Amino acid sequence: MNKTYRYPPTESQERSEVLASILCEEIIKGQLEPGEKLSEATIGSRFEISRGPVREALRRLSERGLVDFVPNVGARVARMSLTDMLDLLEVRVSLEVLAVELAALKMTQEQKVHLEKLYQNHLSMFSVKGTHSYFQSPEDLDFHYAIAKGSGNPVLVKILCEDLYPKLLVCRSQHQNIKGRGVKALKEHQTILSAISEGDAELASMFMKRHLQSARDSLKSLIEPSN
Amino acid sequence: MNKTYRYPPTESQERSEVLASILCEEIIKGQLEPGEKLSEATIGSRFEISRGPVREALRRLSERGLVDFVPNVGARVARMSLTDMLDLLEVRVSLEVLAVELAALKMTQEQKVHLEKLYQNHLSMFSVKGTHSYFQSPEDLDFHYAIAKGSGNPVLVKILCEDLYPKLLVCRSQHQNIKGRGVKALKEHQTILSAISEGDAELASMFMKRHLQSARDSLKSLIEPSN
DNA sequence: CTACAGTATATTGTTGACAATATGCAACAG
DNA sequence: CTGTTGCATATTGTCAACAATATACTGTAG
Structure with missing residues (x-):
């Protein structure tokens, strides 16, 4: 042979x-x-x-x-509208809820440590640079990126990391008026992190859903002010 | 100008x-x-x-x-393994649950009629051709295709219709030993259909989840026979 | 002055040739 | 006989020229 x-x-x-x-x-x-x-x-x-x-x-x-x-x-x-961004976020919620469920069950110890480090980094960056500078920057996604990979599902990873995240970043850069939600979001990351490290898939998915849905809702209320 | x-x-x-x-x-x-x-x-x-x-x-x-x-x-x-297929289906469940929720809320009357027609066609095809011939064929996806489009979310439509479905079809053609679940699946389509036509998003999503999850589970039990 | 038609220009679509890389074969050393 | 080395072959990567299409401009009719 x-x-x-x-x-x-x-x-x-x-x-x-x-x-x-x-x-x-x-x-x-x-x-x-x-x-x-x-x-x-x-x-x-x-x-x-x-x-x-x-x-x-x-x-x-x-x-x-x-x-x-x-x-x-x-x-x-590509010219991204706020509506495009809403559609993107809607899909993102579903997929990341799945991702974090799987991650809570299947992440290796190494991966968990890595995620913890990421969070600590973000925490210190945050306290240095102030409220808004961080959560509109690409680095915010690192946390979610790590969770996606932790899911161990290559199909899911590909859609999130190669498809959705880049587009989301484009949206953000085209609508810089939209501010991140600062401290609140960071705290939410913490709750997700601890649920993962305890292997509680149900709880993790719940926190993730709230985290992303509230981000989407705040954007939505910005697009349709009153109703 | x-x-x-x-x-x-x-x-x-x-x-x-x-x-x-x-x-x-x-x-x-x-x-x-x-x-x-x-x-x-x-x-x-x-x-x-x-x-x-x-x-x-x-x-x-x-x-x-x-x-x-x-x-x-x-x-x-591309050579698709059964594991690939499981990963694919895992993502599919999440996305189609979202799709059917949105569809139940946002589908136009036209779209609902179209979906109804599809179902009727499948019903008659089914009674003619017998149990297994239909649900391993590409036509099974027509139903899900219509629901995806009914969601009105272009991002979701693109991922499902251009990304996941083609791959799924390839998986099926590479593993033809896997049989569809015949009458059972068709009945499940019916329950989903009626939930949509009544605009009951919650119910529709529940039925869809069961429908797809049971398909995935039967594949999974085929791959890991005992446990 | 506006609207349309025809032409000129610029850009994309396609082709065939050449360069770079990988694969397959044969000869050789151990 | 096994494993390696080097060469011959085949396939992919890149390029520059040509064809087809769309855009921009100019002139003319109303």
């Missing part, structure tokens, strides 16, 4: 992959304007690269919903 | 798009073997098309999880 050997695990890093993640970051950071045209030629010359890989990168971002793509017309940075 | 006119709404159908859906169908139908190599050149010559569009199609399928892609090596038809 023919053994095929592959010394470095093929860390291939093709150009289109690299480019896609660069563009993704720029979109999330808001360095690329919401409706901005993403011309293949322009991007290509900017990165001194041919149009082929650029095309692939754009198509990939399109599949992930970070870019609006129209055939024969081209790609533009 | 410059009016730009676009008579046919740009039904562009680029080759890569067409090819992707053809390959998708062939994978779902099992005409392409699970681990089979998908060579760009081979596919290209088969459809009398250049490698460029073929690449794009394969990348798209890779993003959707129907194809395993390794840089510098190429694409193969």
Whole structure:
């Protein structure tokens, strides 16, 4: 039988992959304007690269919903409305409730320690930088990211981490007027954390549901002020 | 101001798009073997098309999880294990429970009528073709498809219809030994349907959860026979 | 002045050739 | 006979030119 050997695990890093993640970051950071045209030629010359890989990168971002793509017309940075954000959060609640249930049951000790460390970091960051600076920043998601991975369900991880979270970050950067909920959210993280570490799936899911639902509700009340 | 006119709404159908859906169908139908190599050149010559569009199609399928892609090596038809299927179904339960809740609240009269018709069709098909032939076929998903769309949440629709369902169909075609649950499942559809038409979100979600969870459980007991 | 038509320009879609990488085969050392 | 080494082959990654489509502009009719 023919053994095929592959010394470095093929860390291939093709150009289109690299480019896609660069563009993704720029979109999330808001360095690329919401409706901005993403011309293949322009991007290509900017990165001194041919149009082929650029095309692939754009198509990939399109599949992930970070870019609006129209055939024969081209790609533009996706424009996210507050309604889009609400829809996103609605799905997120369901999935993260599932994630935290599974995490409470299946997380390894290592993972739990990691989560605890994350929380401690956030706590200290918070006390240093003040109320609002942290919870509108991408780092807030680290906590939820760790829980998603702790679920041990690859399908769930993929949807949350590769699909929903990036889009959510784009939403946040496009609507910076929306403030995080500061101390309250951090305390909620604490309750979730302790429920997980005690392996109480039911309680953890309940806390998570409240945590995310209240975030969504506050956004909703902002969009429909009175009723 | 410059009016730009676009008579046919740009039904562009680029080759890569067409090819992707053809390959998708062939994978779902099992005409392409699970681990089979998908060579760009081979596919290209088969459809009398250049490698460029073929690449794009394969990348798209890779993003959707129907194809395993390794840089510098190429694409193969995704090989789905029963564990993959369990993970898939676990996420599906959460999302469809959400979908049916929303559907019960927000479906239009038209949509409800459509769903009713679907159910009637399934009923008659069922009485003609016998117990098992229907519920392992793709048509079973039509019912769930309609509910997903009835949720009115585009994010949810995309994940269910473009991500989860195709993969689920691939799983089914790769494990044809797994039988549907026949009459029982059809009756469950009926209970869900009536809960929706009465706008009872709570009841609908409960029935949906039982419906899908029992499907998953029967698969699970098949994978771990005794405990 | 406005609305439309036709043309010019720019951008995307596709192709075939070339470069880089991985796979398969054969010869060789132990 | 086993395992390794090097070369030949095949496949993927990238590029630059060409074709098809959409956008922008200009001129003309009303």
